[in-house]
Amino acid sequence: MADAEPNLHVANTTAPEAPAKPSLRKRLLTGIAGAVLIAGVGYGGWYALVGSHYISTDNAYVGADTASVTPMVAAQVAGVAVSDTQQVRKGDVLVQLDDSDARIALAQAEADLAKARRQYGQTSATSAALAAQVQARSADISRARAQLVAAEADYEKARVDLARRQRLAPNGAVSGEELTSATNAFSSAKANLELARAGVAQANSTRGAATGELAANNALISGTTANSAPEVLAAQARVDQARLDLQRTVIRAPVDGVVTRRAVQVGQRVAPGAQLMLIVPINQLYVDANFKEGQLTRVKVGQPVTLKSDLYGGNVEYHGKVVGLSGGTGSSFALIPAQNATGNWIKVVQRLPVRVQLDPKELAEHPLRVGLSMDAEIDVSKN
Template structure:
């Protein structure tokens, strides 16, 4: 039995302590019950709802930007846009000095006209060469007739000379007659050789004319003034000159917003130099970087709910998974991590997941490249 304390009332204190013990036990029981109920509730929520979603706040807006570059070298004559300006496909962005392009176009047009005339001249030459071949045939026929005549004269002179040579020993033919007959025979023989040479020359001339005709016909055979190779080549150069002239006006390839404009009037630009970028704000996507342990059930086509820091939780975007990257960001770094040194600490890796956004929602609440997003994937649907 406890001793009484005249100053503090010891017996009453023991009774109070004994009374508080059941209260403390009940409170601990309530707390344990609440924790148990909370754990069961969380487990039930995770089993029914939470396990069906994976989320991350490591997500950013991206876009396939269009790079505006010139196709010809020229001096910048005018710049029609500025940074942050919205443009439509086909709008004029930059005008280049087209003086050189116009001169090149005029030269190409002149070259085409010249080639067409040359083709016409070649066609006319074929007709002239064909006439020359016919003329050479006539020359051959005339040479052959002369050969027949020369052969007849030669035979007559030979017979006449032979007769006088037989009569000369008897004195029936004077020496003068014999000399004249000999000279006539020699002249007839020379004329015969000349006639034979004339046939050979006429045949050679005809062969040369036929060769020229064949060579000329080879240039135009199977072609017309529209299909000749020289004409087609000149037409191609003309088309290139026209294209170069058109390219002095640089137009927007897509709808979007101008960014990183770095071109000024008077600057001379070269083909391929980047003048500006166009961001297609109506065709944005989100790259959500999920931890590797969250990706086991992520599939292409799953629904994604997103929120932007720009608008807060009041605005939700709805998209779908369209692809998973082929590797983590660190694996494609300029200097990839090397874990073979022995000083290795495991770091949880993240893999970019591409999420396509609804164009109508983007139009209602525009986003910009690089903005932060929260992404939640519904993995309950495969």
């Protein structure tokens, strides 16, 4: 009996505690449900007041409009002044080409220019000589006309003398010899008259030829000078081209940036248009952020963007603005675009690149490189 009492006491002490377990579990579940409810309400309020004003993506990458360095003339490379990863300023010498051929071409063009100017001077002098010839031919015409007048007078005198002797010859007043002499004189005077007329015609023709030559020569120099004549201008253009080709043997940086993909060596012969290297303008970088098509409803040009780079982590923020949306999705411009006209088509959410312009001052403080990953967040509440 003594042993039974403790067992009975234990039973009496444990029986009232059993109903407390369901009450504790209920309170715990109720607390969790309340916490979830409060969190949901809080998130809903935060999203309605703040979160709905922003869209974000981690599918964003740094880009740049790189400058391709290409030669304008064909020549052998005499020297390369830069290497990959080297930072250059606009105008810095990148590559020196052998300029021997260009110097020879310039000297030849300058000689052609001097020859063209000398020919212009010769043409001008020829005009003066032709003008003198025209004046000389005019004097020849005057002399020929004077000879014609004399020949006409001689002809008229010989004709009168012959006519008088012919009237007197039947009466025997004129001898046959005198009549014959008068007839010969008349024939000679007539021939001299025809010769004088031909001389006048020839003098006129010679003056006409000289006048035509003068007009043709003047047409070559009319309204021009030694610097504006067409032949001189053409020669000057060849000189300018040769001088430009000589300048182009020194290849300079077109923009500020960093050298990358250098593909030129000393001794290599390069052709016009061959890519020698790229210059990445790291102070003019931008970001292409690929947002889902459902996020772009309220995206507009000019909206502010906050960005973070994996290179510096979350402690460094970049600020930019939306400058435009791409003309097509990334998949539409892929090398092998997706073909959706099939029986097993499955809809895939597309992404559209949004171009974001970065602040140059922030880029100078924390430089980026092309291809780095970025996190982008657009404030779509701003118009």
